[in-house]
Amino acid sequence: MKPAQFDYLAPDSLDEAVAVLAERGPESRVLAGGQSLLIELRYRTSRPALLVDLNRVPGLSEIVLSDNSVHLGALVRHAQLERAPFDDPLADLFRQVAPYVGHPPIRARGTFAGSLAWAHPAAEWCALAMATGAEIELRGPAGRRAVPADAWFRGAFATACGPDELVTGVRLPRPPAGSRVAFAEHRRTHASFALAAAMVVLRLTGGRVGWVRIGLVNAADVPLRAVEAERVLTGELPSPELLAEAAARAAAEADPADEPHAPAAYRRHALGVLVRRCLARAVGDGTHDPAGDS
Template sequence: MKPAAFDYHAPETLDQALALLRDHGEEARILAGGQSLVPTMAFRMARPSVLVDINRIAALAYTNVEEGELRIGALARHAWFETPVTPHPVGQLLATIAHSIAHAPIRQRGTFCGSLAHADPASEWCAATLALGGTLLLARPDGRREVAAEDWFHGVFTTAIAAGEILAEVRLNLPRPGWRYGFAEFSRRAGDFALAMAVVAMRVEDGMVREARIALGGIGGRPILARDAAASLVGRPAGADTARDAAGRAAEACEPQDDIHAPAEYRRDLVRTMTRHALERAFAA
């Protein structure tokens, strides 16, 4: 399978990249890690006529912590997160998640921001960003705009990004101590797209859950927050019964999709089990 013909540009600054997007309009696509885009092009399911390769824009290759946030540049690769990028517990969560993303060679090239921009329903980073209440920074010719993770995902492979914009950075909140995190997913084979996953973030004080967020991925067109399940945790003791009840609520409330890999009913089973595992891991953290 060979891609349809396309023009290729490799700008060295973000401004040059934005100018190329402006010049070529809807026909242009950003190439970062290419781990989703390139295979899709080989199948000719995507056929952009212009590729803007941002890999030479050194200013986008970073992660750093500022003002209580983890800031992730557009060229931060999945593999960078395999060892914690911050001593904050979020660093450990991201490291755990990173090892579940595809296979080692893919992790060397694929990028965190690229996953958010591509918005695959089974992307671990998408669910994690949602659970952590992240913010997405979009660069555009006239400056920048911010989008909250909750407003980012519109559907399968569709997001709040507008023509001419580049997802330049994702910011993840690193809250004060007391927050704990958990992640669990199920896939048929190591490195496969998960059939269901759960990422949880919660604040526990004196053995009681005070705040909680649960994000579910891999089950439908986009990652979702299991709000009722999360709300049910608040005020309850951290423990197995609490986890089981909340997991049951998450499973009942979700509307999983049917496909050749898993009937909806099976995905609902997995949501229950993965949510429970993620909660138990957070309680144990």
């Protein structure tokens, strides 16, 4: 099917984009990488009267590092994160996760911020934003505001972004130095969305879990941070039994739906296995739990 007719505008500045959305926001859609929006247009599940293309707005493709955070402009592509140009645990996590986001042509165009704006329950970046405590930065007619990830996701394909607002960037706190990261995903084919996936960012202090964040992908209609599992781990020695208990807690925190190829119980089990696998990798060789790989 071809898209329904729409007007198209490619502003040269953010001010211009904001002004257009102030006037025609409710009938408009912002276009970033187009890797999700164009499919909606083609199937006519979305019929906006106007597309506001951000791709000519300068300065939105930059990755800016500061001591405590990393700032991704609204047009930072998945592929830029696949070869993140800095070295710290967050960059490691970007590099581990990015190859699972679609396939190379999608990663060349699709954007990190667009993924958060689209809010697909199986989107890896949405869970990464939750796990790391990202803030989504917006501009609209009322000015600027920043929304923490845990207030951003309102449901499947629903966010806190107003119809007259646009995402200008995302700020992600850098995990504590020395943190280790791990990501694991279960999907049907190489190009499929995740049936389930998990990520762990963890720092050991004196052999104990000093700090940990666990993100779950496609575990509910919104991305989840497994806070109960984090609580079980914090301050403890990472024995195989502890990792298994934390993984079971994480699976219990999930609320997956039945999918055609994977009933909810199967996906909950998979989440537990993936969390245990990530934890074993993050704590290192000494406590690797072979049972976590089954």
